[in-house]
Amino acid sequence: MLKIELEKAIELITESIKEIERFEEIKLIDAGGRIIYEDIYAPMNNPPFDRSPLDGYALIAEDTKGASKENIKKLTVVDCIFAGGYSEKTLKRGQAARIMTGAKIPKGANCVIKQEKTDYGEDEVEIYQELNKYDNYCFKGEDIKKGDLLVKKDELINYVHQGVLASMGISKVKVKAKPRIVLIVTGDEVRAPGQTLKEGKIYDSNLHLIYSRLNEFGLPPVISQIIEDNGEKVGEKIQEIVDEVDLIITTGGVSVGEKDILHDAFKLIGAERIFWKVNLKPGTPVMYSLYKNKPIISLSGNPFAALINFELLVRPALSKISGNKNLQYKRASAIMKNEFNKPSMTRRFIRAYFNNGKVSFIQNSKEKLEILEVAAILHDIGIKESERKYSSSAAKYQGNGRTSCSI
Amino acid sequence: MLKIELEKAIELITESIKEIERFEEIKLIDAGGRIIYEDIYAPMNNPPFDRSPLDGYALIAEDTKGASKENIKKLTVVDCIFAGGYSEKTLKRGQAARIMTGAKIPKGANCVIKQEKTDYGEDEVEIYQELNKYDNYCFKGEDIKKGDLLVKKDELINYVHQGVLASMGISKVKVKAKPRIVLIVTGDEVRAPGQTLKEGKIYDSNLHLIYSRLNEFGLPPVISQIIEDNGEKVGEKIQEIVDEVDLIITTGGVSVGEKDILHDAFKLIGAERIFWKVNLKPGTPVMYSLYKNKPIISLSGNPFAALINFELLVRPALSKISGNKNLQYKRASAIMKNEFNKPSMTRRFIRAYFNNGKVSFIQNSKEKLEILEVAAILHDIGIKESERKYSSSAAKYQGNGRTSCSI
Numbered sequence: 020m021l022k023i024e025l026e027k028a029i030e031l032i033t034e035s036i037k038e039i040e041r042f043e044e045i046k047l048i049d050a051g052g053r054i055i056y057e058d059i060y061a062p063m064n065n066p067p068f069d070r071s072p073l074d075g076y077a078l079i080a081e082d083t084k085g086a087s088k089e090n091i092k093k094l095t096v097v098d099c100i101f102a103g104g105y106s107e108k109t110l111k112r113g114q115a116a117r118i119m120t121g122a123k124i125p126k127g128a129n130c131v132i133k134q135e136k137t138d139y140g141e142d143e144v145e146i147y148q149e150l151n152k153y154d155n156y157c158f159k160g161e162d163i164k165k166g167d168l169l170v171k172k173d174e175l176i177n178y179v180h181q182g183v184l185a186s187m188g189i190s191k192v193k194v195k196a197k198p199r200i201v202l203i204v205t206g207d208e209v210r211a212p213g214q215t216l217k218e219g220k221i222y223d224s225n226l227h228l229i230y231s232r233l234n235e236f237g238l239p240p241v242i243s244q245i246i247e248d249n250g251e252k253v254g255e256k257i258q259e260i261v262d263e264v265d266l267i268i269t270t271g272g273v274s275v276g277e278k279d280i281l282h283d284a285f286k287l288i289g290a291e292r293i294f295w296k297v298n299l300k301p302g303t304p305v306m307y308s309l310y311k312n313k314p315i316i317s318l319s320g321n322p323f324a325a326l327i328n329f330e331l332l333v334r335p336a337l338s339k340i341s342g343n344k345n346l347q348y349k350r351a352s353a354i355m356k357n358e359f360n361k362p363s364m365t366r367r368f369i370r371a372y373f374n375n376g377k378v379s380f381i382q383n384s385k386e387k388l389e390i391l392e393v394a395a396i397l398h399d400i401g402i403k404e405s406e407r408k409y410s411s412s413a414a415k416y417q418g419n420g421r422t423s424c425s426i
Numbered sequence: 427m428l429k430i431e432l433e434k435a436i437e438l439i440t441e442s443i444k445e446i447e448r449f450e451e452i453k454l455i456d457a458g459g460r461i462i463y464e465d466i467y468a469p470m471n472n473p474p475f476d477r478s479p480l481d482g483y484a485l486i487a488e489d490t491k492g493a494s495k496e497n498i499k500k501l502t503v504v505d506c507i508f509a510g511g512y513s514e515k516t517l518k519r520g521q522a523a524r525i526m527t528g529a530k531i532p533k534g535a536n537c538v539i540k541q542e543k544t545d546y547g548e549d550e551v552e553i554y555q556e557l558n559k560y561d562n563y564c565f566k567g568e569d570i571k572k573g574d575l576l577v578k579k580d581e582l583i584n585y586v587h588q589g590v591l592a593s594m595g596i597s598k599v600k601v602k603a604k605p606r607i608v609l610i611v612t613g614d615e616v617r618a619p620g621q622t623l624k625e626g627k628i629y630d631s632n633l634h635l636i637y638s639r640l641n642e643f644g645l646p647p648v649i650s651q652i653i654e655d656n657g658e659k660v661g662e663k664i665q666e667i668v669d670e671v672d673l674i675i676t677t678g679g680v681s682v683g684e685k686d687i688l689h690d691a692f693k694l695i696g697a698e699r700i701f702w703k704v705n706l707k708p709g710t711p712v713m714y715s716l717y718k719n720k721p722i723i724s725l726s727g728n729p730f731a732a733l734i735n736f737e738l739l740v741r742p743a744l745s746k747i748s749g750n751k752n753l754q755y756k757r758a759s760a761i762m763k764n765e766f767n768k769p770s771m772t773r774r775f776i777r778a779y780f781n782n783g784k785v786s787f788i789q790n791s792k793e794k795l796e797i798l799e800v801a802a803i804l805h806d807i808g809i810k811e812s813e814r815k816y817s818s819s820a821a822k823y824q825g826n827g828r829t830s831c832s833i
Contacts, residue, residue, distance in 0.1 A: 182635030228589030
């Protein structure tokens with residue numbers, strides 16, 4: 020089977036994956052980072068009543084006409100209203116009510132005077148300022164009107180949504196169910212950390228790597244397991260779980276050796292292979308299959324290749340299936356800060372730093388540990404058709420040339 | 427008490443807060459987003475043995491001298507080694523071992539030939555290529571040498587660290603304990619969403635807003651509670667919990683009205699006020715106190731003011747106390763895309779979009795709902811001393827002027 024191009028592979032994956040339609044109703048306080056399932060409209064006004072924005076006196080603007088320090092007006096204080104309380108009285112001309120920030124403005128009043136413009140009187144208050152109707156007056160529904168669209172379907176909930184929805188009295192929200200993801204790491208040589216390492220064995224990287232990356236995206240696998248290189252066992256496991264899950268990710272067993280057992284596993288259960296091998300390095304033998312309409316993305320066994328496969332092919336799948344557009348990576352053009360020698364014609368992805376529109380490559384082993392910090396930034400240094408004409412066997416990328424990168 | 431400048435307020439907070447020294451030992455798989463407590467050095471080599479990078483035959487380079495399609499060399503196949511297995515034999519001249527990707531290279535062999543350069547022979551193999559010593563040969567410790575520094579103290583653990591540490595057989599790591607944060611929302615008018623709303627009452631925003639923001643930072647409060655406007659009750663609550671927590675955040679009750687009960691609360695318990703009122707709008711009356719050496723940051727009661735206070739003053743505190751430098755916001759200079767009228771001289775923070783070095787302000791109420799998406803981006807549009815000379819009462823910021831913003 021011929022290698023396909025990365026863009027085609029992404030298309031084949033995202034075309035065959037359907038966004039999850041299930042929802043769950045959860046507490047608003049737990050809804051951060053989840054995708055809202057349906058439009059939410061304001062069930063009430065906010066503020067729910069006309070209220071005072073400051074500490075002062077509610078009164079009738081007409082009573083303050085011509086008032087100043089030199090021309091003091093006096094009003095009778097008939098009530099005192101704290102935030103959370105209200106007055107049963109209706110103000111008449113010549114009357115005022117002491118009122119605190121956030122309290123409901125009493126009937127009859129049409130403005131609020133700052134306490135600093137009065138003598139803070141308790142039974143009678145001196146007014147030193149002329150006011151207009153609705154000065155210092157917050158109207159009911161001024162912030163949010165009943166019926167306003169608060170959150171759109173498919174939006175990602177953040178803390179501001181949570182604050183706004185709480186202020187509307189909403190304590191539960193419907194969110195999209197998370198995709199149920201399964202992670203199967205294959206390999207006779209792989210041992211879980213903590214176990215004893217016998218000759219020829221190595222410790223797992225891929226399970227921790229991919230599990231943790233999924234966890235960073237808020238989508239930890241519901242099942243994650245290391246299985247030995249045995250096509251039957253892998254096939255049986257997939258048959259056992261397929262009806263209860265939405266996406267299966269495997270690592271290892273996709274190359275062409277005798278122990279590349281995924282081919283057997285999928286033949287045994289009758290999974291349909293959509294593609295095998297993509298024109299990219301590392302991670303060429305990445306495979307995509309469908310089994311009972313469930314997507315199975317099979318990554319290379321080498322940890323760095325698995326990581327590249329994951330970033331390039333699993334992320335678009337996660338974005339589609341979860342409905343969370345933020346999970347897809349962004350592509351950006353950047354200027355190369357240093358040169359990079361590339362003898363092979365194969366499209367290759369390498370690790371690099373991206374900083375303020377510039378990329379720097381990691382070339383020597385001294386910098387290896389720094390890779391830890393930048394692994395998510397991949398550089399596509401594929402060769403364009405036009406360039407192939409001039410360079411049949413090797414390409415040297417010059418600093419300050421433009422390349423594109425995925426973040 | 428005079429208002430202090432924001433920079434001074436941040437300094438007073440961060441100077442008085444100590445980074446948490448407690449640690450906990452947790453499973454590596456759960457360590458994402460945590461701060462590592464101590465340097466971790468490689469306890470072993472990776473790979474732990476010399477291994478084959480491909481499917482082929484391990485052999486002695488000298489046996490391939492002059493080999494080609496035209497000048498075939500034949501070797502006896504004495505063993506077959508899969509990944510996870512090993513050979514007990516030592517190769518002699520004229521011998522080869524079938525070997526798969528990732529398998530341990532047998533003693534005596536000093537290179538590996540790709541299977542495509544052979545006839546895939548089982549008992550005897552035809553060699554079509556001349557090889558040099560250590561061709562296709564991965565050395566023990568090539569990726570990571572025993573004793574290498576893997577993760578530095580105070581680093582934030584991500585999925586790549588998790589993959590690398592797993593490959594070293596490490597299944598548990600020591601991480602910094604999370605700060606135990608308490609969130610107290612005060613207000614007689616505040617009801618939790620889900621409750622019935624009586625006249626004059628409003629639903630909570632601040633508890634959901636601040637709790638959710640802390641949760642986004644991976645630091646959900648250990649206690650979060652709405653308490654009525656009663657200085658004694660708030661004081662008692664703080665006394666009750668102070669020994670078991672690291673940071674207390676309150677909202678409301680910090681202004682100058684009769685119901686601004688935090689002043690009473692702190693006088694009652696004898697908390698030391700470090701500052702009250704910062705030269706910023708909204709959220710001027712933000713207060714900072716120490717009680718039994720525990721920091722108490724008291725935010726404004728208005729939700730947007732509380733949010734501004736939180737972003738500007740609590741984030742530096744969280745960054746310091748947790749040891750996670752990523753929690754601090756970044757400041758950036760940007761060009762204003764539209765004009766902004768600012769009649770007051772007070773330093774003010776407003777909501778805006780930041781995109782590719784440009785900021786656009788949100789000015790009309792139609793755009794209010796979009797605020798949901800950008801609330802974390804604040805704009806400092808303070809006036810510099812030099813500008814005051816030319817404009818005594820108002821300042822109009824021109825588009826394309828430079829301003830600074832915090833993301």
